[in-house]
Amino acid sequence: xxxxxxxxxxxxxxxxxxxxxxxxxxxxxxxxxxxxxxxxxxxxxxxxxxxxxxxxxxxxxxxxxxxxxxxxxxxxxxxxxxxxxxxxxxxxxxxxxxxxxxxxxxxxxxxxxxxxxxxxxxxxxxxxxxxxxxxxxxxxxxxxxxxxxxxxxxxxxxxxxxxxxxxxxxxxxxxxxxxxxxxxxxxxxxxxxxxxxxxxxxxxxxxxxxxxxxxxxxxxxxxxxxxxxxxxxxxxxxxxxxxxxxxxxxxxxxxxxxxxxxxxxxxxxxxxxxxxxxxxxxxxxxxxxxxxxxxxxxxxxxxxxxxxxxxxxxxxxxxxxxxxxxxxxxxxxxxxxxxxxxxxxxxxxxxxxxxxxxxxxxxxxxxxxxxxxxxxxxxxxxxxxxxxxxxxxxxxxxxxxxxxxxxxxxxxxxxxxxxxxxxxxxxxxxxxxxxxxxxxxxxxxxxxxxxxxxxxxxxxxxxxxxxxxxxxxxxxxxxxxxxxxxxxxxxxxxxxxxxxxxxxxxxxxxxxx
Amino acid sequence: xxxxxxxxxxxxxxxxxxxxxxxxxxxxxxxxxxxxxxxxxxxxxxxxxxxxxxxxxxxxxxxxxxxxxxxxxxxxxxxxxxxxxxxxxxxxxxxxxxxxxxxxxxxxxxxxxxxxxxxxxxxxxxxxxxxxxxxxxxxxxxxxxxxxxxxxxxxxxxxxxxxxxxxxxxxxxxxxxxxxxxxxxxxxxxxxxxxxxxxxxxxxxxxxxxxxxxxxxxxxxxxxxxxxxxxxxxxxxxxxxxxxxxxxxxxxxxxxxxxxxxxxxxxxxxxxxxxxxxxxxxxxxxxxxxxxxxxxxxxxxxxxxxxxxxxxxxxxxxxxxxxxxxxxx
Numbered sequence: 145x146x147x148x149x150x151x152x153x154x155x156x157x158x159x160x161x162x163x164x165x166x167x168x169x170x171x172x173x174x175x176x177x178x179x180x181x182x183x184x185x186x187x188x189x190x191x192x193x194x195x196x197x198x199x200x201x202x203x204x205x206x207x208x209x210x211x212x213x214x215x216x217x218x219x220x221x222x223x224x225x226x227x228x229x230x231x232x233x234x235x236x237x238x239x240x241x242x243x244x245x246x247x248x249x250x251x252x253x254x255x256x257x258x259x260x261x262x263x264x265x266x267x268x269x270x271x272x273x274x275x276x277x278x279x280x281x282x283x284x285x286x287x288x289x290x291x292x293x294x295x296x297x298x299x300x301x302x303x304x305x306x307x308x309x310x311x312x313x314x315x316x317x318x319x320x321x322x323x324x325x326x327x328x329x330x331x332x333x334x335x336x337x338x339x340x341x342x343x344x345x346x347x348x349x350x351x352x353x354x355x356x357x358x359x360x361x362x363x364x365x366x367x368x369x370x371x372x373x374x375x376x377x378x379x380x381x382x383x384x385x386x387x388x389x390x391x392x393x394x395x396x397x398x399x400x401x402x403x404x405x406x407x408x409x410x411x412x413x414x415x416x417x418x419x420x421x422x423x424x425x426x427x428x429x430x431x432x433x434x435x436x437x438x439x440x441x442x443x444x445x446x447x448x449x450x451x452x453x454x455x456x457x458x459x460x461x462x463x464x465x466x467x468x469x470x471x472x473x474x475x476x477x478x479x480x481x482x483x484x485x486x487x488x489x490x491x492x493x494x495x496x497x498x499x500x501x502x503x504x505x506x507x508x509x510x511x512x513x514x515x516x517x518x519x520x521x522x523x524x525x526x527x528x529x530x531x532x533x534x535x536x537x538x539x540x541x542x543x544x545x546x547x548x549x550x551x552x553x554x555x556x557x558x559x560x561x562x563x564x565x566x567x568x569x570x571x572x573x574x575x576x577x578x579x580x581x582x583x584x585x586x587x588x589x590x591x592x593x594x595x596x597x598x599x600x601x602x603x604x605x606x607x608x609x610x611x612x613x614x615x616x617x618x619x620x621x622x623x624x625x626x627x628x629x630x631x632x633x634x635x636x637x638x639x640x641x642x643x644x645x646x647x648x649x650x651x652x653x654x655x656x657x
Numbered sequence: 658x659x660x661x662x663x664x665x666x667x668x669x670x671x672x673x674x675x676x677x678x679x680x681x682x683x684x685x686x687x688x689x690x691x692x693x694x695x696x697x698x699x700x701x702x703x704x705x706x707x708x709x710x711x712x713x714x715x716x717x718x719x720x721x722x723x724x725x726x727x728x729x730x731x732x733x734x735x736x737x738x739x740x741x742x743x744x745x746x747x748x749x750x751x752x753x754x755x756x757x758x759x760x761x762x763x764x765x766x767x768x769x770x771x772x773x774x775x776x777x778x779x780x781x782x783x784x785x786x787x788x789x790x791x792x793x794x795x796x797x798x799x800x801x802x803x804x805x806x807x808x809x810x811x812x813x814x815x816x817x818x819x820x821x822x823x824x825x826x827x828x829x830x831x832x833x834x835x836x837x838x839x840x841x842x843x844x845x846x847x848x849x850x851x852x853x854x855x856x857x858x859x860x861x862x863x864x865x866x867x868x869x870x871x872x873x874x875x876x877x878x879x880x881x882x883x884x885x886x887x888x889x890x891x892x893x894x895x896x897x898x899x900x901x902x903x904x905x906x907x908x909x910x911x912x913x914x915x916x917x918x919x920x921x922x923x924x925x926x927x928x929x930x931x932x933x934x935x936x937x938x939x940x941x942x943x944x945x946x947x948x949x950x951x952x953x954x955x956x957x958x959x960x961x962x963x964x965x966x967x968x969x970x971x972x973x974x975x976x977x978x979x980x981x982x983x984x985x986x
Contacts, residue, residue, distance in 0.1 A: 530778040533785030641677035648661040651672050653872050
C-alpha cells in the first residue's frame with residue numbers, strides 16, 4: 145500500500161496535468177483563446193415553440209411552421225440546430241423574399257410539446273444597412289366615422305409640426321410615448337383595444353406612408369423567457385428607415401437581432417392551441433473564427449462534442465454559474481487553511497458571494513449587513529422568550545423573510561430599485577447566520593462576533609471578486625477541464641501541514657523568553 | 658503592533674500548527690470511532706468510574722424538556738452549589754456554575770444573581786443542542802461543584818482552575834494550568850480570556866503565563882505572580898492523565914484535570930482535539946516533544962516507566978542536560 149501522501153500527490157498531479165493538458169490542447173490545436181480580450185460576442189439564441197395539440201384522439205395531425213431569420217444588418221449566423229424528436233422536419237423556402245421556414249409535422253400527438261431551434265449568431269459589422277425591400281402602397285384602413293375624425297385631427301396636427309416623413313414618424317412615436325397623449329390618441333388606442341402598434345400602423349397607412357413591422361429579439365445575456373419585440377420600418381421616399389417605438393429613436397438598436405422584416409406571422413400552428421414562442425439567450429465572448437472553426441471541426445474532435453456548448457442554452461447559462469463555484473471553494477480553502485481566517489459556517493461565504501453576484505458588491509454588502517444587524521437586534525429580544533431552539537430558528541427565518549419584504553417595499557417606494565435584489569440572499573443561511581452570531585455574542589462576546597462575521601464577509605468578498613473576474617469567468621466556462629486542476633490543487637492543500645499566516649501572529653511571543 | 662514571527666523560526670522552535678495537528682496527529686492517531694467516548698461527558702464519566710478514575714460527583718441528568726419543570730424540586734433540591742453542563746458541549750460552552758443561594762435566587766461564580774427561570778432556560782437550551790457539537794439534541798448533566806485545592810485559590814479568579822495535560826501514546830508531553838479571570842467570566846477557557854500557565858512536566862512548577870497568547874507576569878485580577886506556582890500531587894496528575902489514554906484508545910489526547918481539596922486530582926473531561934495555545938504557555942513547541950514521546954512509547958509499554966521517562970525528558974532541568982537523557986534512550 146502506497147502511503148497516503150504519495151497517493152494524494154499522484155492523484156492531484158494527474159488531475160492538474162489533465163486539466164492543464166486539455167486546456168493547452170484546446171488552446172493550441174483548436175485555437176480557443178486563453179484570454180478574453182480577443183473576443184467577439186457570440187450569442188446563442190434558442191427558440192422554444194410550445195403548444196398543446198387540439199385533437200385528443202388518434203387523428204390529430206399537427207403542422208408547425210416557424211419563420212427563420214435571415215442574416216442581415218451585419219449579423220452572421222454561425223450554426224443552426226433543430227430538435228424535433230418524433231416529428232417530420234423540413235426547411236421550406238417560400239414567398240417572394242425567399243425567407244425560409246422550419247416545418248415540423250406529425251400525424252398524431254396527444255400531449256403538450258415544445259420544439260427547439262437553436263442558433264449561434266454574432267455581429268460582424270456594426271453599420272451594415274438593411275437590404276432594400278420592394279415598396280408596396282399602403283392599404284388605408286376602413287374606420288368608423290368617429291375614429292376617422294380622430295385620426296384626421298391627429299394627422300393634421302402631426303403634419304403641421306413635421307417637415308418630412310422621418311420627423312413625422314418620430315413625432316408620431318413620441319405622441320404615443322407621452323405620459324398624457326391628447327384626446328384623439330387616447331380615443332384611438334382605446335378603440336384598438338390598447339394595441340398601440342396596430343394604431344401606429346394604421347395612422348401611417350392613412351398618411352400614405354409605406355411601413356411595416358420588424359420583429360426580433362432584444363439580446364440580454366442570461367434571459368430565459370424573452371419574447372419577440374417589434375420595430376417599425378418606414379419608406380421615406382428614398383430608402384427604408386427603422387424606428388424603435390419603445391423610445392421613438394431612429395436606427396436599428398445594437399442589441400436587436402432581426403427575426404423577420406415585414407408583416408405576416410412568425411409562427412403558425414395548425415392542429416394546436418395555446419402556442420407560445422419564447423427565447424433563451426446566452427452570450428459568450430468568443431472569437432468568431434474559433435466558433436466557425438469549432439463548427440467545422442466538431443466532427444473530427446470528439447472532445448468538443450462533449451463540451452458544454454452542446455447543452456441547451458438554459459443549462460449552459462446554469463453551468464456558467466456552477467463552474468464558478470469550485471473557484472470560490474478554492475478561495476475558502478485557501479483563506480482557511482493557509483491564511484487561517486475564521487468564518488462562521490464553512491461554506492456560508494460562497495453562498496453570500498453568489499448573492500453578491502446578483503446584487504453587485506456594495507449594495508449586497510449594505511443589504512447583508514442591514515439584514516444581519518436588524519436580525520441580531522430582534523433576535524436579542526427572542527433570547528428572553530425562552531423558546532425551544534427549532535422554534536426559535538424558524539422564528540428567525542420568518543423574521544428574515546418579513547425583513548426582506550419590508551426592505552424591498554420601502555426601498556422600492558423610495559426609488560432605490562437596486563435593493564430589490566435582496567431576494568437573492570439565501571433566507572435560511574441568513575437566518576442561521578443570525579442565530580449563530582447571536583449565540584456567539586452571548587457566549588463569547590461581541591469581539592468574537594466581529595472576528596468571525598468579519599472573516600466570513602472578507603472571504604465572501606474575495607470569492608466574489610474572483611468569481612466576477614472576466615478572465616476567471618472566461619476560463620471556467622470555456623475550459624471546464626481546469627476544474628480538474630482546481631480539484632488537484634485543493635487535494636494538495638488538504639495535505640498541507642505548514643503554518644497558517646494567522647499562526648505567525650498567534651505564536652509571535654514564542655521564543656521571546 | 659502586529660509583529661509576526663517567521664515560519665522558519667517557528668519550525669526551528671518545533672511549533673505545531675493547526676494544519677499539522679489536524680493531519681499528522683489527530684487525523685493519523687485518533688480513530689473517529691473513539692471520539693464518541695470523549696465527546697460525550699456522560700460516557701467519559703462512566704468509563705472513568707469503571708476504571709476507578711476519580712471524577713466529580715454526578716447529581717443527575719436531564720434528558721427531556723418536561724423534566725426541567727420540576728428540576729428544582731428533584732435534582733437540585735437542597736443543593737446550594739452545582740454545575741449544569743451539556744453532555745456533548747464543546748469548548749467549555751454552556752456551563753452554568755452556581756456557587757450558592759440567596760433566598761429564591763442562585764449565585765453564579767461571578768457573584769451575579771439569577772432566578773429559577775434563568776436556570777430552566779439554560780437547561781432547556783442545553784437539551785435543544787444550543788451548545789453542542791453540530792447542534793444535536795443533548796442532555797444536561799448536573800454535577801457537584803469542585804471544592805478546589807486552596808493552594809490554587811489566588812491563581813484563579815471566580816472560577817475553578819483546571820490542568821490540561823497533552824498525552825501522546827500514553828506519554829504526558831506538555832501541561833498547563835488554566836486559570837479563570839474576570840474577563841473569562843470565571844471560565845477556564847483560554848480564548849475567552851483565561852490565563853494559561855505552562856507547567857514543567859518534570860517538576861510541576863510554572864514556566865510561563867499567557868493571556869490571549871501574550872506573556873504576562875501576574876494574574877490580571879488577583880495580581881499574584883505566577884512564578885511561584887507549584888502544582889500539588891503532580892505525579893498523581895500525570896498518572897491520571899496517562900491512564901486516560903488507554904481508557905479512550907486515543908493516541909493524541911488532552912486531559913482536563915481538577916484538584917479537589919479532599920479527593921485530590923479528578924478527571925473533568927477529555928478532548929480529542931486539544932488546542933495549541935499550550936505551546937505559548939510552555940514557551941516550547943510540541944513537535945520535538947511529540948517525537949521524543951514516540952521514542953519513549955516505542956521503548957516501553959509500562960505506564961509508570963513512560964511517566965518517569967517523560968518527567969526526565971520534558972523537564973527544564975533535563976533539557977539543560979538533554980544529552981544525558983537522550984543517552985538513556
